[in-house]
Amino acid sequence: MIALLDLGIGNLSSVQSGFARAGGETVIVPSGEAWAHLLAGGAPIEGLVLPGVGAFGDAMFQLRTSGLLPVVRQMARDGKPVLGICLGMQLLLSISEEHGSHVGLGIIPGTVTRFPSTVKVPHMGWNNLVQVAHHPLLRDIKPGDYVYFVHSYRAQLQNEKHLLAAADYNGITVPAVIGKDNILGTQFHPEKSGRVGEVILRNFVQICIAAQVAEGRAPR
């Protein structure tokens, strides 16, 4: 079962429907208390998704006040697969310049900056992925496959090795898929990216199952 963190805003139902289409069972977790309750009930949580629509500062505030921040840290430390989507991916980085300066989770080193005004902002629509590294999350993704982006800020990674796939927006490189060990992120919305997005969500489900097996626990 994959836990979807509920930060109060955003398209949680879309993400949930997306996983349902991709064959992944999900549970929505609105708070640290709900999380504790789930664990106490013996829920088999195999992975975590940090969805996100909205503003960076508000989302970090929500993570803190809802008691979900330690949940993300715990899962990250335990080596469980974590997937940040859109703003959720940006939250994994160190600092964002969205409406001021905000500290992020700092799990993947890098900053989040606004697109320059030389391009239309948001970067909105379908853009093709340029894969720069092999990763199970990108299994069966073909060169040039299109995914749906909608964002005004982009990641700037400190370490290039965390870049798995990029997109080109009028000459600006957009980190589209990032990853560091068990921590993964997509700048685009896989749940809104048609067939290609469905493949990526299915891959994440597989990654969660594989992690269970590696831990020596039988997948359900």
Place this chain on the structure above:
Amino acid sequence: MLTKRIIPCFDVLDGRVVKHVGFLENRRDAGDPVALAKRYSDEGADELVLLDISASEEGRLATHRVVEEVAQQVNIPLTVGGGVATIDDVRALLLAGADKVSMNTGAVRNPQLIKEAAHRFGEQCVVVAIDANLNQTMGTYEVMIQGGKIGTGMEAVTWAKKAVDMGAGEILLTSFRQDGTREGFDLPLTRLVAAAVNVPVIASGGAGKKEHFFDVLTEGQADAALAASIFHFEETSIFQVKSHLRQKGVPIRWETA
């Protein structure tokens, strides 16, 4: 490379898709919204826009159910608008599963709504729809509200710029004089607005054949093109439009699976 988008639009009245010529007259039933949404998505639609034209509270609730169903079954972005006047309307539609909410009359009457929605939910989900009509007296395009019934005296480009300053993440621009004519999009209007704002512009109104899409996405400088009736009644398909664009070298999303 970012691609140009082809967006079918439905008008939904009390839970059914309807099609009308011009803003006001000649309504015809055009089918079940969920079935249509799936068909368009399969044919390669890049997004869907659903406009709620129900007048009653009951009709609106029926439409919210449609939004929920479409959002559950379709894996491309969904914009919903129609009668959005308060921040609670925006929230309700997002909760029902809309990815973006389009506001028109409500935003003209209360521009703060744009700002508040952008602040609360992010500018990427705020679409400001502008219905514009060439006003001979003004000599410019005038913003119309209430489905084109009322002129505001406001100039379309000025309003588009203001809407973007307030936080609109996208402009859905409909030419009142072209809408329903099938004679082509309003290229001068689209170009004026697209050149004036730094957010994507969806051109709407007047699509009659595949060549019109090419014109508005190149000469008209639109980022996306929207049409309703020509797709509903299968005069051309999204596939045909996209094949044409692809042939002519316009960057579009092409699924090869």
